[in-house]
Amino acid sequence: MERILVSDVMTREPVIISSGASLFECAKKMARGRVGSLLLVDKKKLMGFITQRDILWALVKKPKTDLSKITALDISPRKIVTIKQDANLREAISKMNKTKFDRLPVVNHDELLGIITAKDILNFHPEVYPELEEVSKIKEEEEKLKRIKKSTDRDNAVVVDGICEECGQRDSLYRVNGMLVCESCRNSI
Secondary structure (H helix, E strand, O other): OOOOEHHHHOEOOOOEEOOOOEHHHHHHHHHHHOOOEEEEEEOOEEEEEEEHHHHHHHHHHOOOOOOOOOEHHHHOOOOOOOEEOOOEHHHHHHHHHHHOOOEEEEEEOOEEEEEEEHHHHHHHOHHHHHHHHHHHHHHHHHHHHHHHHHHHOOOOOEEEEEEOOOOOOEEEEEEEOOEEEOHHHHHHO
16 A cells, blocks of 8 residues: 555546535536535635535525525635645545545645545555544544534433334434433424
8 A cells, every 4th residue: 555656546537616616506516426525626726625514504504695605615614635646545544534534635736636535545445444434433423422412502402312212213312301202202292
């Protein structure tokens, strides 16, 4: 893995869009390209990175704002984690593990050359699956902890995912009157 470079396995023609594109245009391009993210590029220079999650965040946080008025660059993270084309796959995996990102834009002096994803690495080297799977598990656990933290701020805290004692459905459970119930049963009690 030390001898194989990022440039050997990266996707050389990633799906890109202008940094001034609206979120609506981004969503359409993601749907057409069947991708979960877009690289924001102006004149071959990497300007940002936007994911489906970023678009959903904008929908939730700015519901009254027209999606055609928000640009991709407006919600793109300010700091973008990138990797150089001459880095080896071990360095790429290490950077993915450290940053918890499963895709990294490949650049040379801010000029976009491509993108390397965990899938690219797995297609080339399937034996690294345990290392990359660990990143996925860590991200999933962090998301669960965030959801539980948010829910504890509500009146009736979510205890765990499980089976509702009232209706028998699997869902996030709330403690109500000493019972663990799902949200729909909680609202009817």
